[in-house]
Amino acid sequence: NAGVTQTPKFQVLKTGQSMTLQCAQDMNHEYMSWYRQDPGMGLRLIHYSVGAGITDQGEVPNGYNVSRSTTEDFPLRLLSAAPSQTSVYFCASSPGEGLAKNIQYFGAGTRLSVL
Amino acid sequence: GQSLEQPSEVTAVEGAIVQINCTYQTSGFYGLSWYQQHDGGAPTFLSYNALDGLEETGRFSSFLSRSDSYGYLLLQELQMKDSASYFCASDSGTYKYIFGTGTRLKVLA
Numbered sequence: 562n563a564g565v566t567q568t569p570k571f572q573v574l575k576t577g578q579s580m581t582l583q584c585a586q587d588m589n590h591e592y593m594s595w596y597r598q599d600p601g602m603g604l605r606l607i608h609y610s611v612g613a614g615i616t617d618q619g620e621v622p623n624g625y626n627v628s629r630s631t632t633e634d635f636p637l638r639l640l641s642a643a644p645s646q647t648s649v650y651f652c653a654s655s656p657g658e659g660l661a662k663n664i665q666y667f668g669a670g671t672r673l674s675v676l
Numbered sequence: 677g678q679s680l681e682q683p684s685e686v687t688a689v690e691g692a693i694v695q696i697n698c699t700y701q702t703s704g705f706y707g708l709s710w711y712q713q714h715d716g717g718a719p720t721f722l723s724y725n726a727l728d729g730l731e732e733t734g735r736f737s738s739f740l741s742r743s744d745s746y747g748y749l750l751l752q753e754l755q756m757k758d759s760a761s762y763f764c765a766s767d768s769g770t771y772k773y774i775f776g777t778g779t780r781l782k783v784l785a
Contacts, residue, residue, distance in 0.1 A: 592771050603680075603763055603775035604719065611771055619772060651718060655771070663709060663726075663767065667718040 563587050567652050567668035574642040574675045582637040582671050584652030592657035593635040594619070594665070595627065597648040604651060610635055611657065642675045649673070678702040680764050680776035687782045688754055696749045696779045698764035706769035708747045710738050713778070714760045722749065722762075751781070759783045 568583045586593065594609035596619075606619030610629040624646060626638040635654075639646060649672050653665040680700045688694040698708065707726040711719040723731050725740035725747060737750040751758055759782055765775045 594771070594773070596775075601777075603777045604765075605775070606773060609771055617772075620774070657771065663707060663724045664721045665709075665711075665719075665773070667720070669718050 565652055565654050565666050565668035567650075567671050569671060570669065571672050572674070574639075574673065576642060576644060576675060578642050580639055580642065582639075582650055582652075582673075584635045584637065584668060585633050586635075586654040586666070587633065588654060588656075588666070589632060590654035590656050590666075591632070592655040593629065594653050594655075595625070595635070595637045596651045596653065597621065597646075598651060598670075599648050607637065607650075639673075644675045647673060647675045678766075678774050680766060680774060682762075682764060682776040682779045684777070685780045685782070687784065689784045690754055690756060692754050693750065693752050694754060694781065696751075696762050696764075696781065698747045698749075698776055700745050700747070700764070700766050700776075702766045702768065702774055704768035704770070705742070705745075706767050708738070708740050709765045709767070709773070710736075710749045711763045711765065711775075712760050713763065719763065754783050756783050756785065 565586045591612045595607040596604035608627040610616045652668045655665045709724045710722040713719045723738040735752045740747045761778045763778045
């Protein structure tokens with residue numbers, strides 16, 4: 562059981578480049594989310610999804626796009642990378658219902674540097 | 677605005693008990709979660725409180741008081757491996773989670 566898988570683990574981009582961070586889960590969870598974590602800070606919600614075809618904005622959505630075409634995958638797109646987007650990005654999933662509905666399972670993270 | 681406040685750092689010795697506090701100011705509060713994160717690692721779930729009172733899970737317990745907008749995580753019989761950052765997080769029932777800035781726990785031998 563792989564859980565939540567994020568790729569790549571590390572990435573360096575130049576200002577203005579675009580890229581997609583991949584996130585996949587094999588637990589059949591309805592809820593998925595993307596967070597960014599800056600040094601010494603907590604996690605800030607970028608976008609989230611409560612099921613295939615449904616996405617919504619979190620606390621810091623600007624500069625990022627998401628889509629959810631399947632239950633398993635929730636990619637995060639950086640449209641035109643900026644140095645302010647240098648951060649560690651975490652994807653998480655949750656059953657969304659039942660006794661474990663409030664437990665979020667996190668991927669290992671993607672460390673992104675924008676030069 | 678919505679915010680969760682935690683102390684930035686707490687230090688304790690092995691075998692001791694430590695309490696990490698979290699005060700929140702959020703709209704539509706539904707419950708409070710706690711996560712542990714080791715340096716360079718991913719957050720892992722510890723506990724969740726939807727109702728007032730104490731929830732116990734092994735050496736870790738979590739408490740919530742809705743009337744005081746306050747919760748805490750209690751770690752007993754501290755071990756070196758407990759050195760990590762601890763985050764509280766609130767949810768409004770709509771899966772829009774807000775995290776605190778985290779408390780770095782240092783356990784001394």
